Amino acid sequence: IARTLDMPMNRIRVTATIVGGNFGGKNEITLEPILALLAKKTGRPVKGVFTREDEFISSTTRHPFVMDYTTGVTNDGIIVARKVRIVCDGGAYCSWSETTLGKGAILSVGPYNIDNIKVEASAVYTTKTTTGAMRGFGAPQVCFAYESHMDDIARELGIEPLEIRLKNAFHEGSDSPTGQVLESVVVKESLEIAAEKFGWQEGKGKTNSNKRRGQGIACMWYPIGFTVLANSSAAVVKINEDGTATVLTGTVETGQGSLTVLGQIAAEELGIAADDIKVVSADTDTTPMDTGAIASRTTYVTGNAILLAAKKAKMILFDTAAPMLGVKPEQLEARDRKIQVKNFPQKALSIGDVALQAQFVNGQPALGSASFNPHTVAMDPETGQGKPFGTYVYATQIAEVDVDEETGEVEVLRIVAAHDCGTPINPALVEGQVEGGISMGVGLALYEEMLFDDNGKQINPNLTNYIMPTSLDMPEVEVHIVDSYDPTGPFGAKGVGEPTSVPTAACIMNAIYDAVGVRITSLPATAEKVLKAIQERDQAQPKQIAS
Structure with missing residues (x-):
């Protein structure tokens, strides 16, 4: 604002009101400089209000990722190599694309010990809505990919999905893909707690008329703070x-x-x-x-x-x-x-x-x-080695779904979440964050989708055609806080806001596969998309001729 008005910073006063519904949407400067200029010119207070259509078109949205995974794994389920390729749709302007892509690339191999890693990540400009900051900064996208991939690997090897994750998960002192030695690592604990509280593998394969029931698991890791950059x-x-x-x-x-x-x-x-x-x-x-x-x-x-x-x-x-x-x-x-x-x-x-x-x-x-300011070490531009973040949190979510084979409709029945936040300064607020994050994850998984015409113009900039989950669509949610302590945090605390929505879509997609045997590779998994996959599955199966 000071630069826009060509005024000293000490002549500009900004007071922020208590607002809700940030999730990245308040990290962009949109109307503020314009309103300040109008107020200066008119000498009167000026208020700017977006219509719902303005909000869809002029603000930012989550970055779409296209991801390709190749993994080398031994017959007993030990991952030895992983190659990841990511292409990020940055929309009309770069905005937060570099930050989102950098964080997504670091997290893209998952919370697993892998000795040989290659990640290629690129952002491209398109004529679509500008992409920017949104809860997770690339983490929900890559988690959807690497946890779907983990289930496919487990199934190919005949290994139980929980077992293959426990075999490969980070532990205290593990090296991250950037060479950072990890502390306060509790990804295995989160897997075990979630599985126990959920009753993993109990009651699998239940059916109700045309509905088939499935269970899916997904774990994740997520950093606290900016990538390398000072954020004091x-x-x-x-x-x-x-x-x-x-x-x-x-x-x-x-x-x-x-x-x-x-x-x-x-x-x-x-x-x-x-x-x-x-x-x-x-x-x-x-x-x-x-x-x-x-x-x-x-x-x-x-x-x-x-x-x-x-x-x-x-x-x-x-x-x-x-x-x-x-x-x-x-x-x-x-x-x-x-x-x-x-x-x-x-x-x-x-x-x-x-x-x-x-x-x-x-x-x-x-x-x-x-x-x-968190202690970080700049990443080497050639090797990608460094300490980009001060600390990380870990979590596991397990979902149970019913899939209607005649309509493709997916109903999420319950989700059990085990989340690490270091010391929970306020456990009630932690639980609220997890529940809210899961609701956003359900939207990403099954409902929310921006649609564009051939020229990149959004054709559903309203809440009539942009579908969001309501309270009636929310599953039963059970939250468990994983015992953890980070010596670098205040009283051992880390954070909880963004990571709560990261593994939700992945565990729902794995549950859909467990129910009906179809792998959904693009989000959201709408009823139309799931039904088409079921029909293609049936067409691919050999038909039996009645005797």
């Missing part, structure tokens, strides 16, 4: 004289509950209640810099910045309280709204009294500021 967050924590605290952060609440989680992180470090924390966010005049609510980075990156700032503010309290209590600062702890001597809680002062002493007697307010 800064924070300020101020402890008030009444024992409450104020947190300043530039991040934006987009419905995921991040401000609640960030407040909890500060409260835990300061030894006060979450209700004692006020979080002030997303005001360029008052809050410090934040890279944004993107890339599932808020809990991990912004949370670490707040944790560091809270530690600094707390140390001022310790330095103030130590002589008052006749001990050294390192002998103190903050707990239950008090600064107390470790292992001697009777010797304590209220945090409010200490903050008052620090500010008005010592002349040093209990104020801490800090920033955090």
Whole structure:
């Protein structure tokens, strides 16, 4: 906006309201510079509103991928080599294509130990709607491919789908395709938990008239933060004289509950209640810099910045309280709204009294500021080796479906999800994220599709012909949080936002194959597409002549 108006940045103020429904859609600048220019020229507030058709055509959509997989595997199911080729439809402009393609390429081999890997990835311009940031940044696309491929390999070798995944899955200390040594790896644990809770392989092959039932499994891995690029967050924590605290952060609440989680992180470090924390966010005049609510980075990156700032503010309290209590600062702890001597809680002062002493007697307010940026190493342009992300999360989802062989209609009956997020700062919010991610994954799998004419013009830019799942289409969802701890995260936390939708389409497609024996290789798996595949299956089968 400052560049558009040719004004200094300190003359521009942006305040973000609490909004929902981001999922990548708020990561593009669309109307903002235009509205700012109109407001400057007219001297009046200006509001811009997209119609539904405008929203479809002028905003961005998920990148379509065309993927080809070739895998070398031993007879007992050990993967020794994998070659992947990806072509990404970038739409009319590049936008986030490079980022999406880079992340997709890194993740494309799956969460598996494979010694020999070759990935070729290209983005192309087309005349279609611009593709951009959308929940998962390429991960749901490649997961759909590599997990469908894993089931096909297992079936060819006569190995159970769960078994082949457990044989090849990452473990603690595994090397990623870029040579990064992986920590807090729990993909095997997620597979085992999901299988146990689901009752994997129990009740397979059930039929109900023309419907056939199937089960499908898919696991995934997903990074936290930007690919290599710096994506720092800064924070300020101020402890008030009444024992409450104020947190300043530039991040934006987009419905995921991040401000609640960030407040909890500060409260835990300061030894006060979450209700004692006020979080002030997303005001360029008052809050410090934040890279944004993107890339599932808020809990991990912004949370670490707040944790560091809270530690600094707390140390001022310790330095103030130590002589008052006749001990050294390192002998103190903050707990239950008090600064107390470790292992001697009777010797304590209220945090409010200490903050008052620090500010008005010592002349040093209990104020801490800090920033955090994940440690990454640039990838070698020749070999692709490097450390593109600070940490990763892992998950498994298992779906049960009914497929009507006469109509091709697919009904998802239930999904069991086992997700790793490191330490769950707020388990209820984690479960909500998983349930919401699965609903988006169901849409990707079975319903949502942009249709274009020969000139690249979208022909269904409305919610009448662009079909989305409703609450009535949602299966029964059972969420399990995998026990995990990342030493680089705030209190061991990582993230959960985007990865929750990554394996959903893949496990549904594998369940469809398990039910009716047809492999759907393009999404969504509409009833028409499934029925056509069933008919082609029947035509390919030799017909028996009645005696």
